Amino acid sequence: MNNSGNPRLEGKVTIVTGAGSGIGEVAARTFAREGAWVVLVGRREAPLRSNAEVISQAGGKAIMCSADVSSSDDVNRVVAETLDHFGQIDCVFNNAGIQGNGGPTVEMEESSFDELIAINLKGPWLMTRAVLRSMLDGGQGGAIVNTSSFLSTGATAGTSAYSASKAGLDAMIRAIALEVGDKGVRINNVNPGVIDTPMLRAHGEEIIPPLAARAALGRIGTPQDIADVAVWLCTDEARFITGQSVLVDGGFTIPGPR
Template identity: 60%
Template structure:
């Protein structure tokens, strides 16, 4: 009996938990949502493209899991509040959140960028994540069960290439933000961390020429591009009890790409 209990816990460390994933329709968000479900969690899928969310929800349900798709604009404060409240109404709790939705915006030298370019990226990558974290923490504190939150940062939050002045700033801000929040909510047994992907084969990367992708892979210590699962697995793990003493950290998931610098 003990052996079977241990096996069940090992196979489904998030059984009975509820996880919220934004940007869940494709790429890293989709990979994380599927992994949360495989590890036993009920999953709320959020993002702008309803059809993609429903496809992932169906995939989870066909495998015997529980999922709910809630189309959401993460730059809209009211939409975020509705997302969290609907999660609580439907599943009764919120234990984990992976705030993955983000945009790259316009990549160009600063002289070619506008204030509108700045506001668009910051509105999603920083303000949107801040609003999500605020709403998620309020729900977790109200329920009193503790919880774990993970945000998607980037290796470009601690490095840069030409044209990333806005994007890099938005991700570096997330890395600084979680330091304060970790101190604020630690007494409530709520942890908050970031994953910082390197060069990952996501839809955002599809327009990159193959020669550039090959060059990126060659720069990594592991000599390959990352997959959405490489990042999604780390984000999910950070929400399990195995990561119970980790908070306020931004963890690079880049295959060693930034060891020698990003250029």
């Protein structure tokens, strides 16, 4: 968290996907507080518009682009509109993701697997590919952060596809970091533990106390806990960090990543 009062991303242009709720909603506001111009991306226009209004009322600058991150046409359109509006892209937070219709592998539909991989893994890859073309052509470098998960190295029953999608992100950034590091582009993941989001609460309020009790810090995380790390990874304070998956879980996985 920046306590200096000096915006660390002044004049930087940042794309945030999944910016209508949860981690993405809070991250977009946090990027804006740090001086970034923010492009809010998601499938639902109403929450994007609401978040853009909050940012504007706080003195920030934001535009919205309704898009499906698993569609290359949509992703390319977002990048083109961002460049048309702001002229550059400096940072990306690939946060959009779903838990999908999980459950035991033998009961999971192929279509559910395909949707989950398309959004959680292909989506960040598509956005990264599109923005890299701009960053590399412009020669200004940049920073990309993806939302992975503690489940990329662990699992619970019923997360075979979800865990695979997040493990794919962890592997993906290592290769990309080697491809673009000498061009001034950094790419990292933030790997949340159990975070208080609508996605979590959809499983029922009763699961939260035992999950909180498991963490070393005695609580589940907040979207702000993750947003602060994602923003930090895009600042010059993290200038020598690339190809890394940063676990932010309050000590939840110390007994074992399950």
